[in-house]
Amino acid sequence: MSDLTLNGIRVEDTFAEAFDVAGTAIVVTNDTAKWAMIAATTMTGFATSVIGCGAEAGIDAELSPEETPDGRPGVRILLFGFEPNGLKEQLLKRVGQCILTCPGTACFAGVEGPTKIKLGGAIRYFGDGFAIAKRLPDHTGKMRRYWRIPVMDGEFLCEDSVRAVDGAVGGGNLLFLGRNHAETLKVAEVAVEAAKAIPGAILPFPGGIVRSGSKVGARTKGMMASTNDAYCPTLKGRAGSALPAECGVVLEIVIDALTSQGVSDSMRAALHAATEVGAQHGLVAITAGNYGGNLGRHHYRLRDLLEKNPAVKETEA
């Protein structure tokens, strides 16, 4: 039993184990914020887990017209994959099926990085030879290349290429051990809002929350992952259960970010926000998921996140 507490809530002395991933960001704009959000929501659908969906994606921020390249309302989307090639494939599919198709949208690179991913330069083939490339300076004077693809509402403008960053991390997490579903969900929701507020971090699961936390492998042959039985309340009392008697539900948040610092900041914000409201919602404890420390290079110790604004101590395995 951990002797760590934060705002009166027990915090297990463990760590979240996270992985190096390939990450990129795009900015999607539209004539109205509503339609920019529709495009972004569509593109980030079915993107909860790289294993099952091919990518993890989420909405990083809503952007005002002053913050976008074309002066229209926009949304910044983050997309993560295991490696750059897989990320490229997912990016092309999702932009091709969800952004190109959405009335009024345009698509721009949302982050600088060392790895180039051809985006507009690939989607242009939809233009069947009628697409036009234009090189124009952005607000800093840097030349950028765009593709203008004729579509039925005018043109789909898409930046020729976007960039994948080095140092993106996926799989930061926190588990909230509560007494009942409704109250624990409220705690998790508060944590999600705090975690999302960190720039460059997303929570890819539904509403940012996952109830089917998993462990590596399974008793069934061929299954890569299976339910995290140690945290299933209906399996309490068995050997291997990690739940105290009073815990009736566990909800998890998973965080991906363009930087390790982003994961750390996001986890810290979520931890503090959850514990601040935890007592009133019957929160029992907060812990984190790991695989023994052997799979992921990034370890975020909850002990190091207890201070609200300290120097970050992320340990590399």
Add this chain to the structure above:
Amino acid sequence: MSVLSLRQAPPERLDFLNIAPATLAALSQGEAERLPIGTTRRGLVLGDCFQVSLDGGDSLTIEGGHERLDRVGAALGQGTIRVVGDVGQRLGEGMAGGTLTVTGNAGPYAGTGATGGTITIEGDAGDHAGGAVYAAKAGLDGATLIVKGTAGRHLGDRMRRGLILVERAGDHAGSRMIAGTIAAGSVGDHPGFGMRRGTLLLGSHGRLTPTFVETGTHDLVFLRLLARSLQRLSPRHAEIAAGPLRRYSGDLATIAKGEIWAAA
């Protein structure tokens, strides 16, 4: 800042290909004065025509221009050249970077083959500004050419990349364009004649070639980006891009991926 002061009107055309700030910075006063700039068997050198004052910096001023000064700023890679007066043909030919400014007028073929940097002509430019010289594949090829006065005919002929901003231009602006962008307050007849790709943004224009077809008015994201990019260089041209525009597609005699945006 190094300064070349013209002593008197040159007796022949002078070639400034080898006169760049970086070149002069590596030379002594005597060596600089012996740089050949003549184009006949007379063997003129820099010191014959100019009083030379060097400081080793990356900025050069040519005081006293003349329409016989050809290829000023040609192949400039970095630094600044300012000409107080007129220049001859092929200003900034093949220029790759830096800044080139002429306070007077320029002869034909200004900016031909220039791949980078900014060329500003505060007076008028001759024919074929940003255009290809004979047998060359392309005219302006990535640089920015600004003409604050009037450019002659065939502005941006076979231009391949980059931006030309002019107040006025003659007939056949953007003829045979390969790609790139030309923004002009007004142009003469037949803009975009034979253009393959590229964009002409025109405040007003003369007769259009019949091989252009009107596609109507469109509110495109591209126009927003174009207006924003022009704003830094010329708010007047940015205003044209942001205003109501009619689009013509052409030249249908070629692959027809070019466009003329004309103020409506």
